[in-house]
Amino acid sequence: MKKLTLLMLIILSMSILVSAQNSNSDATAKAASNNANSNTNLTTAKRPPVFRASKDQITQAQTMLKEKNLYSGETTGKLDDPTRAAIKKFQESEKIRATGTLNRLTLEKMGVQLTDKQKLIPISESSKNPDASDKSKSRSSVFRATKDQIMQAQKMLKDKNLYNGVEDGKMSDEFRTSLKKYQEMEKIKAAGTLNRETLEKMGIQLTDAQKGTQTTATKTQ
Numbered sequence: 001m002k003k004l005t006l007l008m009l010i011i012l013s014m015s016i017l018v019s020a021q022n023s024n025s026d027a028t029a030k031a032a033s034n035n036a037n038s039n040t041n042l043t044t045a046k047r048p049p050v051f052r053a054s055k056d057q058i059t060q061a062q063t064m065l066k067e068k069n070l071y072s073g074e075t076t077g078k079l080d081d082p083t084r085a086a087i088k089k090f091q092e093s094e095k096i097r098a099t100g101t102l103n104r105l106t107l108e109k110m111g112v113q114l115t116d117k118q119k120l121i122p123i124s125e126s127s128k129n130p131d132a133s134d135k136s137k138s139r140s141s142v143f144r145a146t147k148d149q150i151m152q153a154q155k156m157l158k159d160k161n162l163y164n165g166v167e168d169g170k171m172s173d174e175f176r177t178s179l180k181k182y183q184e185m186e187k188i189k190a191a192g193t194l195n196r197e198t199l200e201k202m203g204i205q206l207t208d209a210q211k212g213t214q215t216t217a218t219k220t221q
Contacts, residue, residue, distance in 0.1 A: 051103055053079075053101075057112050059077040061087070061107070061112060062074075062075045062083055064111070065090060070086040073086075079102070082209065084101070085100065085211075097127050097128065104121060105127045147170075153179070153194055153202055162182055163175060163178035165178075171193075182198070183198060
C-alpha cells in the first residue's frame with residue numbers, strides 16, 4: 001500500500017513538472033511571435049509606398065511636353081535622360097520640385113489620369129517645395145560626358161597627335177593627360193575632364209540633359 005501511494009505521488013509530481021514546462025514554452029513562443037510581429041510592423045511602417053508612373057503615363061507626358069516644345073524626342077514610354085530634362089523644365093515652370101521624375105503632383109499638373117492604386121498614395125510635402133531639392137540639384141548639376149562623347153574626343157585628340165591610346169570611351173590617365181594638353185592649347189582650365197566647355201570647343205554635340213546643366217567658369221585667367 002505504501003509503495004502504491006509513493007508511486008502515485010511520483011507520477012503526480014512529474015505531471016505537475018511537465019505541465020509547468022509546457023506553460024513556459026507556450027509563453028516563450030508567444031512572446032517571440034509578438035516580437036516578430038512588432039518588428040514586422042515597424043519595418044512596414046518605415047517603408048511608404050513608392051509612386052511609379054506607368055509606360056502609358058510616360059508616353060502621355062512625353063506627348064504633352066512635345067506640345068509645349070519642352071521635349072523633342074520620341075514618345076517611347078521610357079524615362080530616358082532627355083525626358084527627365086524636359087520634366088524638370090516643366091516642374092520648374094509649375095513652381096514644384098524639379099526632380100525629373102513623374103511623381104503624383106507632376107502627373108496631376110500635366111492632366112494625366114492616375115490609376116486607382118496611385119490615388120491611394122498621398123502627395124509628399126517635399127514634392128511641392130522647389131527649395132527642398134537643393135541636394136538633388138547639386139547632384140544633377142554635375143556634368144558627365146557620355147561614352148560616345150569620350151570616344152569622339154579620343155579620336156579628335158589622336159588626329160591632333162595629342163593622344164596615342166585606344167578609342168575605348170574610358171577616362172584613362174593617358175587620355176586625361178591629353179585632355180589637359182588640349183585645354184592648355186585652347187586657354188581653358190586644364191582640368192583633364194570632358195566638361196561642357198571642352199566638348200563645345202571640340203565641336204562635340206551635347207545631350208539635352210547636358211544642355212540643361214549650368215556652365216561653370218573654366219577659363220584660365
